[in-house]
Amino acid sequence: MQNFGYGVLRVVNPYQVAFREAVSAVSAAPLLQSAQEFDTVADAVADCSLVVGTTSIGHRELQHPLKLLAPGASIIRRTSGNVGLLFGSEKFGLSNDDLSHCHWLMRIPTVDQSRSMNLGQAVAVCLYEIARSQATPTEPKRTRPAPMRDIEQMTQMLLEASRRSGYMNPVVATSTENKVRRMVRRLNLSARDVSVWMGMLRQILWKLGNSK
Amino acid sequence: MQNFGYGVLRVVNPYQVAFREAVSAVSAAPLLQSAQEFDTVADAVADCSLVVGTTSIGHRELQHPLKLLAPGASIIRRTSGNVGLLFGSEKFGLSNDDLSHCHWLMRIPTVDQSRSMNLGQAVAVCLYEIARSQATPTEPKRTRPAPMRDIEQMTQMLLEASRRSGYMNPVVATSTENKVRRMVRRLNLSARDVSVWMGMLRQILWKLGNSK
Numbered sequence: 024m025q026n027f028g029y030g031v032l033r034v035v036n037p038y039q040v041a042f043r044e045a046v047s048a049v050s051a052a053p054l055l056q057s058a059q060e061f062d063t064v065a066d067a068v069a070d071c072s073l074v075v076g077t078t079s080i081g082h083r084e085l086q087h088p089l090k091l092l093a094p095g096a097s098i099i100r101r102t103s104g105n106v107g108l109l110f111g112s113e114k115f116g117l118s119n120d121d122l123s124h125c126h127w128l129m130r131i132p133t134v135d136q137s138r139s140m141n142l143g144q145a146v147a148v149c150l151y152e153i154a155r156s157q158a159t160p161t162e163p164k165r166t167r168p169a170p171m172r173d174i175e176q177m178t179q180m181l182l183e184a185s186r187r188s189g190y191m192n193p194v195v196a197t198s199t200e201n202k203v204r205r206m207v208r209r210l211n212l213s214a215r216d217v218s219v220w221m222g223m224l225r226q227i228l229w230k231l232g233n234s235k
Numbered sequence: 236m237q238n239f240g241y242g243v244l245r246v247v248n249p250y251q252v253a254f255r256e257a258v259s260a261v262s263a264a265p266l267l268q269s270a271q272e273f274d275t276v277a278d279a280v281a282d283c284s285l286v287v288g289t290t291s292i293g294h295r296e297l298q299h300p301l302k303l304l305a306p307g308a309s310i311i312r313r314t315s316g317n318v319g320l321l322f323g324s325e326k327f328g329l330s331n332d333d334l335s336h337c338h339w340l341m342r343i344p345t346v347d348q349s350r351s352m353n354l355g356q357a358v359a360v361c362l363y364e365i366a367r368s369q370a371t372p373t374e375p376k377r378t379r380p381a382p383m384r385d386i387e388q389m390t391q392m393l394l395e396a397s398r399r400s401g402y403m404n405p406v407v408a409t410s411t412e413n414k415v416r417r418m419v420r421r422l423n424l425s426a427r428d429v430s431v432w433m434g435m436l437r438q439i440l441w442k443l444g445n446s447k
Contacts, residue, residue, distance in 0.1 A: 026356075028346040093367065131363065134240040144238075144359035147352070151343065151360045155305065181435070190438035206431060210422045219418060223393070226402035231442055 027150040032058040072104030076125035079138040088127040095129040096152040113142040169217035180224040187231040239362040244270040284316030284380035288337035291350040300339040307341040308364040335413035381429035392436040399443040
């Protein structure tokens with residue numbers, strides 16, 4: 024919840040021993056410490072304008088419209104007012120009584136053989152999807168591509184190394200040259216990388232030159 | 236992993252006590268029981284054609300291209316061959332050495348105040364996003380990417396050439412090694428090109444060896 028910027032956690036009728044222990048732990052997150060406790064689902068969602076239940080079951084609850092996470096999340100994002108996202112216990116999910124407080128149900132698309140998810144993971148996936156287009160993606164700056172001048176210079180150095188090392192067969196030199204030239208261009212080198220490559224090749228050439 | 240249909244779990248150098256206990260537990264999932272164990276990241280990703288590291292940090296690792304989860308997942312879906320998704324320990328994340336085996340890094344978009352995620356939740360969110368729309372329009376066939384085994388072999392040959400030619404300063408050898416490793420991965424070599432490169436480097440190494 025914290026990772027995706029959601030701050031209001033409400034628990035309904037929790038198992039008191041475990042809940043008290045978790046809330047009062049030294050390492051308890053502020054979000055957990057400020058969790059609000061309710062006796063009934065009705066109380067917990069009283070100030071919500073939309074209540075969405077989560078289920079892994081699929082087609083059993085015919086009483087409720089069922090949406091997959093992505094289209095469901097898109098409706099949630101566009102809803103004004105508080106939205107309550109209701110999760111059941113890990114073992115039993117939501118009861119029919121719980122479900123009766125929901126406008127509709129939402130399901131994370133999983134493989135059919137393994138539908139039931141870990142509760143914390145299900146919450147994380149739902150909130151990721153709901154938050155996804157809030158955060159405008161700030162892509163890192165693309166690296167500057169190397170100018171062809173440098174690409175060709177690197178090609179020449181590589182060809183020279185091939186000659187000095189005996190890799191290139193003089194009989195098919197032209198075809199090998201073209202092959203190497205195309206190959207270097209396929210690398211899509213950045214300006215920064217091409218200078219590292221040239222530094223390396225320069226040193227190799229110097230050493231190969233010495234050995235002639 | 237099971238929820239989203241992914242079946243191959245590989246662990247690198249796990250804490251043996253906890254790992255043995257988890258795998259041999261009566262309730263252990265088949266996926267965990269069949270987890271493969273490796274000593275090094277290089278071995279674990281040897282048959283992958285793309286290796287993606289995960290990070291919560293954002294802008295510290297300037298050495299690597301960083302993508303947000305959604306655009307990153309879209310690339311992963313379109314990649315042919317095995318894709319390795321690399322997660323670090325919950326406490327420390329991935330080391331610089333781990334990162335040097337990655338082509339690029341991926342980040343789950345979180346709020347700035349709370350970037351570090353629970354490991355299981357981070358895995359769930361990543362796999363949900365990667366699995367979300369399998370039915371993407373089929374891309375034109377790309378050339379077959381080189382397996383990481385070959386990429387690493389080429390890296391080792393290039394490093395050896397750097398040593399023999401005197402390019403590599405022994406004082407900063409580790410940092411140079413990581414730099415070169417990252418650089419080779421940025422080339423996105425095809426299976427065919429990598430064998431040409433290795434042929435060239437083999438010949439250069441032979442000649443450099445002679446000159447010692």
